[in-house]
Amino acid sequence: MKELSRKVAQAPKSKIRELFDLAAGREDVISLGIGQPDFKTPQPAIEGNIKALNKNITYYAPTRGIPSLLEQLERKVKKFNKINVNWKENIIVTNGGSQALSLAFASLFNPGDELILSSPNFISYFYLTIFFGVKLVEIQRKNDFSLDLEAIKKKINPNTKAILINSPNNPTGYVLSNDELYELVEIVKSNDIYLISDEVYENYTYDGSKHISPASIEGMFERTITLNAMSKLFSATGFRLGYVIAKKQVIDLMENYHQYTVAGTNHPAQYGFLEALKMDISFFNEILKSFDKRRIFVYKRLNEMGFDVVKPKGAFYIMPSVKKFNIDGEDFSKALMKDYGVAVVPGKTFGSYSNNMIRISYATEYSKLEEAMNRIEKFIKKI
Template identity: 40%
Template structure:
């Protein structure tokens, strides 16, 4: 017998598996599970977007498109970024349509990182970030945030993590998994450090439309930031289009042109017919996006109040569709809590440490599920906490 493992590259062999994967395998085999573990909208893509895509297939739009995507779509993206966030990107040479925001991140890291250069990742963070940096030859440097700061990074924390090899800092607001929203002040503080130390800022704005209390400010719109910012966004969360795998990256021309070389060799272009759906989304999807926003906001308010009421302390996240309550008063680890909750009460949540060490002591609950399911989940979690004999002190809700 040949040991096939010998054929693996060192990089692939050493890449850690996603902390979520293991949990998924257990949960997927159980019945009657209420899942608060889903990282995507519970809405189906609005019909007009699907309809436009079906029509484009019927009309025969089945060829490649230009490498950066249909110019018509890039023009719509450019208009959207200008109107919504007041940042100007030339559709001709500053925007690439990608296979989800994930590919946009991959392109960004590959375009800017020399071997061994470091990227600061604000944790808890989306599971892919460190791996993408590693795959691009860089070194991910985790900067853990604290609940008492609302999971916001402080300039001091960033400066402490800097080395002569630090190239970039990656931020994501609203954040997966904490839901933390960075307002203009928060971003300005990060921007000052970036300017002072000549860092690139990669900003993952995939949840920008799911912001509930304050207006969204885009990093690239801040003074002195445009040239050093790579803006990443997509259609997945705002328009409930996760399965379409459509995102985009916008940046200064030289960066985009470097990314475009990588993009054309690795993927050629995003699927043609789906790009037609994306055009429709940007042109006519606003009302539906707002309706979804309202629905998420209600559910966020409900789950934050309810979790605090049953004794799981959680801050009110400004965006995305996650809450990140502390489970420290149970004496269990995140992993133990999630496993026992799943086994005893059939509620799936994701252990916080799947998103980095600083997530230990927390769980991620997604509220992208129906109100009925959320209400039932709260009843079950409450019962679970009682079975653990946790002192359920009602926690005052911070606004």
């Protein structure tokens, strides 16, 4: 029979899924593998959704999203992100951050275009470049996971269309410093390219670090595609709702693509998102504190065990190197799972420069984290 899509076949089965397969049927497994916060979705989100269903709002939503949600997003983005948007022109509601990313790729790139990405980074970016025929220019982060801006500058050429950043970052937990961000912005402006800014972890920052949306910086709105989602802030990854903020021309193109690929997003769920956004953000204060406590604990334990590890300043991941144990990230993850029932993700999932690393998500109960760290300690003593 004739060959199926070569592009799609290049995306292998996710390593994270492979880990779940290893865990199947075992009750002793502690998962530090998943990017899903462990608190309950706030009740207003759930009730908003149920109310809409009870009103039989089960028909197609407007392609860009329901006006009340778009208006609420305008308020949120103006207040929180300091980006001056107009909901009629600059926002589209998407199926999670994932589809916001697809729309960014669909609306920006032409054949031959290049995208600069610092690595390690979130897995989907890599496969989107393949699916959309974009040349990926992968640049290794520095040892502290900051961006290598000099290396980025050197790689820019007439085919460079955009730089993609994700701060706070999955998998490294890195948050861009102000100086770094402003330097990056200068590179983007002076080379007349675009910036894709994935801000799904914007609320998860620690140690006084603050998230700044690049689109709020002078001269950047026109060249930035900002994407975000309901998933992490509201612990609602299954709602599948997100959004993009960009200039009108970009959103118009996104609407075209959206129309003919997904025809819109879940209609009743948009009312849930609306109610969630109306909540006072203080609902998140205690949650953030508990994430911070876990972050500090995991960092301290990994340090005590002798891992080379950078203290994360954001998101809910930490990415130690396992090199000094003479094992690579993949073998480490497999053996740890098989012998001690702890799931962590091999670093190579996140690009070409993290074979010797693992990603740990600390978005799990404190007592489980304690137990997982004890098991990791036993494991490294054995190897």
